[in-house]
Amino acid sequence: MIGGKVMLEIKNIHKSFGKNEILKGVDLQIDRGDVVVILGPSGSGKTTLLRCINFLERADQGQAIFGDIHVNLKSATKKQIHQIRQRIAFVFQNYNLFTNKTVLENVTEGLIIGRKVPKADANELGQQALAKVGLADKLNSYPSELSGGQQQRVGIARAIALNPDIILFDEPTSALDPELVGEVLTVMKNIAKEGTTMLVVTHEMSFAKDVANRVIFMDGGVIVEENSPKEIFSRPKEERTQHFLRRVIPEDFIYNI
Amino acid sequence: MSVGLDVPFLVKTFFVALSGVPIALLITIVSLLIALPLGFLLALSRINRIPVISQLARVYVSFVRGTPVIVQIFIIFTSVPLLLAPIFEKYHVKTSIYDINPIWYAFIVFSLNTTAILIEVFRSAISTVSKGQLEAAYSVGLNNVQAFRRILIPQILVVALPNICTATVNLIKATSLGYALSLREITLKAQVAANVGYNFIEAYIDIFLVYLILCSLVETLFKLYEKRLRKYKAAAA
Numbered sequence: 046m047i048g049g050k051v052m053l054e055i056k057n058i059h060k061s062f063g064k065n066e067i068l069k070g071v072d073l074q075i076d077r078g079d080v081v082v083i084l085g086p087s088g089s090g091k092t093t094l095l096r097c098i099n100f101l102e103r104a105d106q107g108q109a110i111f112g113d114i115h116v117n118l119k120s121a122t123k124k125q126i127h128q129i130r131q132r133i134a135f136v137f138q139n140y141n142l143f144t145n146k147t148v149l150e151n152v153t154e155g156l157i158i159g160r161k162v163p164k165a166d167a168n169e170l171g172q173q174a175l176a177k178v179g180l181a182d183k184l185n186s187y188p189s190e191l192s193g194g195q196q197q198r199v200g201i202a203r204a205i206a207l208n209p210d211i212i213l214f215d216e217p218t219s220a221l222d223p224e225l226v227g228e229v230l231t232v233m234k235n236i237a238k239e240g241t242t243m244l245v246v247t248h249e250m251s252f253a254k255d256v257a258n259r260v261i262f263m264d265g266g267v268i269v270e271e272n273s274p275k276e277i278f279s280r281p282k283e284e285r286t287q288h289f290l291r292r293v294i295p296e297d298f299i300y301n302i
Numbered sequence: 303m304s305v306g307l308d309v310p311f312l313v314k315t316f317f318v319a320l321s322g323v324p325i326a327l328l329i330t331i332v333s334l335l336i337a338l339p340l341g342f343l344l345a346l347s348r349i350n351r352i353p354v355i356s357q358l359a360r361v362y363v364s365f366v367r368g369t370p371v372i373v374q375i376f377i378i379f380t381s382v383p384l385l386l387a388p389i390f391e392k393y394h395v396k397t398s399i400y401d402i403n404p405i406w407y408a409f410i411v412f413s414l415n416t417t418a419i420l421i422e423v424f425r426s427a428i429s430t431v432s433k434g435q436l437e438a439a440y441s442v443g444l445n446n447v448q449a450f451r452r453i454l455i456p457q458i459l460v461v462a463l464p465n466i467c468t469a470t471v472n473l474i475k476a477t478s479l480g481y482a483l484s485l486r487e488i489t490l491k492a493q494v495a496a497n498v499g500y501n502f503i504e505a506y507i508d509i510f511l512v513y514l515i516l517c518s519l520v521e522t523l524f525k526l527y528e529k530r531l532r533k534y535k536a537a538a539a
Binding site: 099100101127130131133134135137139141142143144145146147154155158159160187189203207 | 441457460
C-alpha cells in the first residue's frame with residue numbers, strides 16, 4: 046500500500062495508433078479514496094488512457110508516479126510493469142473471465158499464481174470477495190453458466206480480491222443488457238463506499254452523479270473539463286462539455302443535492 | 303492351389319504385424335514431442351507476424367503440404383548423408399553414414415511433416431481464444447509464461463484436440479511408409495512374413511487390422527482426454 050495521499054499521478058501521456066493520435070497529452074492525479082469518473086464521446090481516448098495506465102497499451106510518451114515507483118510509460122521495464130500491475134486491478138468491458146476456470150478459481154488465480162498467496166488463504170480471500178458481490182453460492186460454476194451481470198460481478202470480485210491500490214473500470218456495464226446494469230452498479234457503489242480508489246470510464250450518468258467525487262470530461266484526446274459532479278452537471282463551463290451533456294442526458298435528469 | 307485364406311498363417315502373421323507396433327508408436331511419439339511445441343511456437347509467430355520466421359513458416363507449410371510423404375522420405379534419406387559426410391569427415395566420426403539406423407530418418411521426416419500440419423492446426427485454434435483472456439491474465443499479475451500455461455494453452459488445446467487427433471492418426475498410418483526405409487514396423491514385418499509363401503492377402507488383412515485397432519484405440523484415448531478438458535464447456539450446454 047502507498048502511504049501518501051496521492052495514489053497515482055500521470056503526466057503528459059501521448060498515444061497514437063498509426064496516424065491517429067488518440068491521447069494528446071493527458072495529466073491526471075488520483076488521491077486515496079477518490080472515485081473518479083471519466084466521461085466523453087466514443088473515440089475521445091478514455092479507454093486508451095485506462096489501458097495505458099495498466100500497460101495493456103504502450104504509451105508513446107508520458108510519466109507515471111505510483112507511490113515510490115516512477116516510470117516512463119514508454120520505456121518501462123518488464124519488472125516495473127509487473128510491479129505496477131500488482132497494485133492496479135482492471136475490470137473489463139467484456140468481463141474477460143478465464144473461461145476454463147471456475148468462479149472461485151477466476152478470483153484466486155491472480156492471488157495464487159501472480160502473488161504467491163498460499164492456496165488456503167487465497168480461497169478464503171476469494172470467497173470473501175465473492176460474498177461481497179453477492180455470488181457466494183456460485184463458487185464452482187463456470188463463467189459460461191452465468192449471466193452477463195453475474196460475470197461482471199465476478200470480474201469485480203477478481204479485482205477487489207487482489208486488494209489493489211486502485212481499480213480501473215473500463216465501461217463495466219456497456220456490454221450488459223439494460224436490466225442487468227443495476228446489479229453491477231450497486232456492487233460498484235458498495236465498494237466505493239468502503240473507500241476503494243476507483244477510476245471509472247462509463248456512460249452511466251447516474252453513477253457519476255451519485256458516486257463520483259470528481260468527474261473528468263475528455264474529448265479529442267485531451268481533458269476538457271474536470272470538476273465535482275455537481276459543478277459539471279449543473280454548470281458545465283466548456284462548450285464541448287455542455288454539448289456532450291445535452292446529448293447524453295435526458296431532459297428530466299435534474300441534478301439535485 | 304486351394305482357394306481361401308490360410309487361417310493359421312493369418313493368425314500367426316497378425317502377431318508378427320503386431321510386433322511392429324512399438325516402432326510405429328515410437329516414431330509417432332517422438333514426432334509429436336518435437337512437432338507439438340515447434341508447431342505451437344511457429345503458429346504464434348504466424349499470428350503475431352514475427353518477421354522472417356513467420357514467412358519461413360508459411361513457405362515451409364506449403365512445401366510440406368504440397369508434396370507426398372514418400373517423396374519427402376526419399377529426399378531426406380538421400381540428402382542427409384550428403385550433408386553429413388563432410389561433417390563426419392571433419393570431426394573424424396568413425397561411424398559410416400550408411401550404418402545410421404533408418405529410424406533417425408523417420409524421426410526427421412515425420413517430425414518435419416507433423417510440424418507443418420500442427421502449425422495450421424494451432425493457428426486456427428489460437429485465433430479462437432480472445433485477446434481479452436491474455437489481457438485479463440496480465441491484469442491479475444500473471445507473466446507471459448504463466449498466462450499461457452494456465453489460461454491460454456488449456457483453452458487452445460480444447461479447440462485443437464480433434465485436429466491433433468486426426469494428425470496423430472494420420473501420422474500412425476503414415477509410418478507404414480517406413481518400409482521404404484527398411485524400418486521393421488508393422489507393414490514391413492507382415493510383408494516379409496508373406497514373402498515366404500506368397501500369402502499376401504492374409505498379410506494385408508493383418509496389416510489392415512493392426513492399423514485399425516491401433517488408430518481406434520488412439521482415437522478413443524483422445525476422446526476421453528477431450529471430454530476431460532471440455533469440462534468447462536460442457537457445463538454450459
